[in-house]
Amino acid sequence: MKNLFKLFSLIILIIASNSNSFAAEKVEYLKTDWSFKGLFGKFDRASLQRGYQVYAEVCASCHSMKYLSYRNLAEKGGPEFSEAQAKAIAASFEVTDGPNSDGEMFTRPGKLSDKFVMPYDNVKAAQAANGGAYPPDMSVLVKARGGGVDYIYSLLQGYEEAPSTVTLDDGVYYNKYMYGNKIRMAAPLSDGLVEYGDGTNATIEQMSKDVTTFLMWSAEPHLEARHQMGFKAITYLIILTTLVYFSMKKIWSRVESEV
Amino acid sequence: MSDHDYRPKSKVGQWFNDRLPLLTLANHLTDYPTPKNLNYWWTFGGILTFCLITQIVTGLTLAMHYIAHADMAFESVEHIMRDVNYGWLIRYIHANGASMFFLAVYIHIFRSLFYGSYKAPREIIWILGIIIYLLMMAAAFMGYVLPWGQMSFWGATVITNLFSAIPFVGEGIVTWLWGGYSVDNPTLTRFFTLHYLIPFLILGLVVLHIWALHVPGNNNPVGIDIKKPSKDTVPFHPYIVIKDGFALLMFMIVFAFFVFYAPNILGHADNYIEANPMVTPAHIVPEWYLLPFYAILRSVPDKLLGVVAMLSAILILAVLPWLDTSKIRSAVFRPLYKQFYWILVADVLILGYVGAMPAEGLYLLIARVATAYYFLHFLVILPVLGFKEKTLPVPLSITEPVLGGSPNLAAARNKESKIE
Numbered sequence: 211m212k213n214l215f216k217l218f219s220l221i222i223l224i225i226a227s228n229s230n231s232f233a234a235e236k237v238e239y240l241k242t243d244w245s246f247k248g249l250f251g252k253f254d255r256a257s258l259q260r261g262y263q264v265y266a267e268v269c270a271s272c273h274s275m276k277y278l279s280y281r282n283l284a285e286k287g288g289p290e291f292s293e294a295q296a297k298a299i300a301a302s303f304e305v306t307d308g309p310n311s312d313g314e315m316f317t318r319p320g321k322l323s324d325k326f327v328m329p330y331d332n333v334k335a336a337q338a339a340n341g342g343a344y345p346p347d348m349s350v351l352v353k354a355r356g357g358g359v360d361y362i363y364s365l366l367q368g369y370e371e372a373p374s375t376v377t378l379d380d381g382v383y384y385n386k387y388m389y390g391n392k393i394r395m396a397a398p399l400s401d402g403l404v405e406y407g408d409g410t411n412a413t414i415e416q417m418s419k420d421v422t423t424f425l426m427w428s429a430e431p432h433l434e435a436r437h438q439m440g441f442k443a444i445t446y447l448i449i450l451t452t453l454v455y456f457s458m459k460k461i462w463s464r465v466e467s468e469v
Numbered sequence: 470m471s472d473h474d475y476r477p478k479s480k481v482g483q484w485f486n487d488r489l490p491l492l493t494l495a496n497h498l499t500d501y502p503t504p505k506n507l508n509y510w511w512t513f514g515g516i517l518t519f520c521l522i523t524q525i526v527t528g529l530t531l532a533m534h535y536i537a538h539a540d541m542a543f544e545s546v547e548h549i550m551r552d553v554n555y556g557w558l559i560r561y562i563h564a565n566g567a568s569m570f571f572l573a574v575y576i577h578i579f580r581s582l583f584y585g586s587y588k589a590p591r592e593i594i595w596i597l598g599i600i601i602y603l604l605m606m607a608a609a610f611m612g613y614v615l616p617w618g619q620m621s622f623w624g625a626t627v628i629t630n631l632f633s634a635i636p637f638v639g640e641g642i643v644t645w646l647w648g649g650y651s652v653d654n655p656t657l658t659r660f661f662t663l664h665y666l667i668p669f670l671i672l673g674l675v676v677l678h679i680w681a682l683h684v685p686g687n688n689n690p691v692g693i694d695i696k697k698p699s700k701d702t703v704p705f706h707p708y709i710v711i712k713d714g715f716a717l718l719m720f721m722i723v724f725a726f727f728v729f730y731a732p733n734i735l736g737h738a739d740n741y742i743e744a745n746p747m748v749t750p751a752h753i754v755p756e757w758y759l760l761p762f763y764a765i766l767r768s769v770p771d772k773l774l775g776v777v778a779m780l781s782a783i784l785i786l787a788v789l790p791w792l793d794t795s796k797i798r799s800a801v802f803r804p805l806y807k808q809f810y811w812i813l814v815a816d817v818l819i820l821g822y823v824g825a826m827p828a829e830g831l832y833l834l835i836a837r838v839a840t841a842y843y844f845l846h847f848l849v850i851l852p853v854l855g856f857k858e859k860t861l862p863v864p865l866s867i868t869e870p871v872l873g874g875s876p877n878l879a880a881a882r883n884k885e886s887k888i889e
Contacts, residue, residue, distance in 0.1 A: 277547045349547065439558070440728070454714055454715045
């Protein structure tokens with residue numbers, strides 16, 4: 211048993227040393243208490259709904275979210291808008307459909323089954339409208355950045371006056387959390403930019419937190435189900451392991467040897 | 470091998486067994502005499518079998534939903550993560566399963582190195598194991614390409630480009646591998662095909678690996694030949710089955726932790742960005758389990774020699790049974806080898822660490838020293854050690870001390886509990 215514990219701690223050690231090695235470039239990100247972290251982590255429903263509002267009113271004018279559908283907004287574990295609300299959100303967008311029986315493309319109001327409407331027709335159009343930089347798709351953005359949610363949360367609040375040593379081209383801004391500190395996106399948030407329906411004060415910090423929560427959900431829509439199942443699975447495994455351990459002890463007691 | 474005078478009790482069983490002796494096989498596997506002093510390092514064979522089956526089952530399920538096309542692969546993975554029922558679970562098990570597979574295989578290999586399991590009469594088991602390990606690396610590399618993220622694409626570009634180092638025909642081979650003039654859709658579809666094929670090759674080799682094991686039987690921590698069956702052995706069932714089962718469950722707890730609570734920690738964030746041939750990532754890093762070899766590759770300034778060094782680092786293992794000249798198997802009785810063994814472990818961990826770092830300055834220097842030491846260990850230290858080392862006296866059996874109650878067994882047992 212003693213050996214076993216040593217083995218176990220060795221495995222953990224190896225893993226820890228390996229995962230550390232990936233965190234090579236360390237920047238101190240701003241911290242906040244994310245409700246979805248930890249063994250029982252769940253999304254803050256109200257924050258997700260506010261986050262969607264920030265996304266829809268601010269980000270969506272440039273950033274697409276092509277892997278999400280409007281139905282996702284009403285699904286369990288997400289912002290959980292009512293179906294009527296999600297339908298209304300979908301219907302507020304014009305979707306190109308077709309061809310119809312005359313061979314013509316036509317537009318109609320969005321349905322729950324439609325994917326989120328893209329702000330630009332293609333990458334080239336997006337680049338042309340943004341000074342050559344392509345605003346990345348936001349569906350899995352949180353998972354596609356080293357610092358994850360902390361990075362996005364910090365970046366949104368990281369706009370500063372450039373130090374005198376740094377010269378910025380036209381249309382380039384200084385952000386202390388951006389890789390290389392130069393970013394093509396102008397500071398997207400300002401206090402009171404959106405008006406929250408639930409009366410929450412729309413500070414930059416609050417909006418950053420809400421929209422980052424929303425992005426975490428969009429990247430990992432089954433996070434809550436995963437945490438719930440994980441707790442059950444690991445509890446089950448621990449109980450079974452304990453039972454098997456005592457069975458093993460009993461069986462091996464027939465031979466003079468240690469397990 | 471136990472003698473096969475087994476006869477099924479029922480008439481039908483006898484009739485069947487005379488025509489296809491499956492019941493004899495089942496009986497052999499049940500009764501298989503196993504040394505009773507095997508420690509937990511010996512449970513990783515069973516754990517690896519579990520890993521292989523898990524990868525095949527989850528892989529088959531993923532293949533039902535995945536689309537091997539450069540324009541659709543990334544999206545189809547997102548489809549699996551979002552819309553396929555429990556698709557996220559299956560994919561996270563498969564992706565983390567690869568890491569768990571390698572974690573287990575490294576422990577399995579280093580167990581063999583410590584207890585001299587590769588020595589006569591087990592050379593064929595060892596060589597089959599090295600082939601399995603090579604195929605695992607090929608399968609893992611090609612599997613990592615399939616999601617068609619940035620690291621998939623650029624990892625594939627870097628690794629396939631290694632073949633261009635071959636004189637005269639290198640460029641031609643790379644074009645042939647790619648199915649074009651860059652990594653593109655033809656590369657993806659053939660990688661998918663091979664990624665699907667290799668696990669079944671591994672499965673076949675695993676059968677041979679176990680078959681070859683059952684001829685001489687298991688090595689053991691004392692590293693001596695034992696009579697089978699005897700007081701030194703226990704039947705595989707129930708003793709080893711329950712012990713392997715217990716160890717497997719412990720392993721599954723670690724596995725489950727990664728799948729449910731840190732599913733992306735072992736991957737690279739860039740692989741959630743769809744492949745873009747126009748944008749090269751700042752650092753191209755392979756998965757953690759390939760890092761030591763990546764470090765060896767980069768520590769040699771010449772491209773061709775780097776590739777040769779990297780391949781030699783793996784292939785040198787295949788001739789290990791003949792490089793190690795010591796007649797004693799277990800490091801328990803080899804005081805010097807034991808120290809060099811742990812230095813080698815540290816060396817490989819250091820190589821893994823610098824493999825993840827940029828190849829410049831101090832990191833590059835460390836990588837070069839560690840690479841040199843890696844080869845020194847196998848090519849110089851091991852052959853010389855066999856002649857120079859003064860080994861400790863080895864007991865004659867696991868249960869009974871050497872004639873006249875010598876204290877060797879107690880010494881062996883104490884040492885065993887000290888090492889890990």
